[in-house]
Amino acid sequence: MSYAENPRLSVCIEWINLGFVERGRTPREIIEKSIRHHLAILSLSNTVIVLEDLGVDRSRIAVHNWVQKADLQPADGESSDRVAVDQKVIRVNDEQCWLYAAVDPETNRILHSRLFPTYTIPIARGFLTELAEKHDVEDALFLVGDADDLIGALRREDYSYLVEQHGFRNSVEHVFREVEHQISSFSNCFSHVDPPTAEAWLQAHTVWWNHA
CATH class of the missing domain: 3.30.420.10 (Ribonuclease H-like superfamily/Ribonuclease H)
Known part of the structure; x- marks a missing residue:
């Protein structure tokens, strides 16, 4: 199954807060798509390839920074037996x-x-x-x-x-x-990367997992 056919990518993305975006160089929907694809199934390099297919030229560092700046944290307040x-x-x-x-x-x-x-x-x-x-x-x-x-x-x-x-x-x-x-x-x-950076990615992946 290709990334384009993966049903877990067709989910609501309201959980991605793009408040960190200040400049309009990259459309918000492109940033959202990049974050979602990277957390779901794609490496940074393959995410960049997806952006190129969309006519957007961005680096792996840019995608990495988007994920880090989004600061995705799992929600609290669950109750489990x-x-x-x-x-x-x-x-x-x-x-x-x-x-x-x-x-x-x-x-x-x-x-x-x-x-x-x-x-x-x-x-x-x-x-x-x-x-x-x-x-x-x-x-x-x-x-x-x-x-x-x-x-x-x-x-x-x-x-x-x-x-x-x-x-x-x-x-x-x-x-x-x-x-x-x-x-x-x-x-x-x-x-x-250092362990804190790796943990930040894991926390972001947890948010994606819980919404997918």
């Missing part, structure tokens, strides 16, 4: 980082995600604290795999949890597979 949580190692340049994610398995929406330089019980507790500050998960049943740091954090935070490898927890694995696919496709996405 079950929350699937996990962590996964990914590479940013030549460094290993750990992506923590919490997903509502009934809606497949990403509730919270963060990048950390390592994985420990204190880091996992901090991640759960941030999650609880954003969403109503106090009475939720947490679904977790064999991640000792998350299990330890859930115990210390006194959350109800269930260790399972399949079932509802597959939702968070699906999210990780999607992120890994994006990273492996974007040879220039997590190269030559």
Whole structure:
């Protein structure tokens, strides 16, 4: 399936705030399309090719800056009965980082995600604290795999949890597979950037994922 045929690109784009656009060099609809395509399925280089097909000459840096300046952040205020949580190692340049994610398995929406330089019980507790500050998960049943740091954090935070490898927890694995696919496709996405920049892209991708 080509990018033009991908049904997930035919979605409402009102969630992209273009308040940062000050000059009229590039039409707003072109900027919106670029951000949406890059977060969905295209590398920066391929997004530039799409713009060229539309008669617009912009660089990869321009597209990257549009995504960063849009400062897309996932919405707060969800209430979930079950929350699937996990962590996964990914590479940013030549460094290993750990992506923590919490997903509502009934809606497949990403509730919270963060990048950390390592994985420990204190880091996992901090991640759960941030999650609880954003969403109503106090009475939720947490679904977790064999991640000792998350299990330890859930115990210390006194959350109800269930260790399972399949079932509802597959939702968070699906999210990780999607992120890994994006990273492996974007040879220039997590190269030559620092972890905060990579995390900004992941937060923006989360917003797209939850609206797609």
